[in-house]
Amino acid sequence: MIIRLAEQGIYMTLVVCGPLLLLSLVIGLVVSVFQAATQIQEQTLAFVPKIVAVLLGFVFFGPWMLSKMVSYAHDILNNLASFIG
Numbered sequence: 001m002i003i004r005l006a007e008q009g010i011y012m013t014l015v016v017c018g019p020l021l022l023l024s025l026v027i028g029l030v031v032s033v034f035q036a037a038t039q040i041q042e043q044t045l046a047f048v049p050k051i052v053a054v055l056l057g058f059v060f061f062g063p064w065m066l067s068k069m070v071s072y073a074h075d076i077l078n079n080l081a082s083f084i085g
Helices: 002-038 043-078 080-084
Strands: none
Touching (some): 043 080
């Protein structure tokens, strides 16, 4: 039962973090291609668009992420008696 609980926790972490990680990956790839094409090697050019994209991702995906985490916590707390006993 503990392995199943740990598996669900890891899966929930991946599901909740996935959209923001994918968004950051896509923006990083676009910025890298832009830097390679223009030969601009400015370090802030790589980080600022990713930070802005992740913040916008929080705005769009935040309510969904929060509802997933709350439902997971609700399920854990509802089944707490079966974990203890």
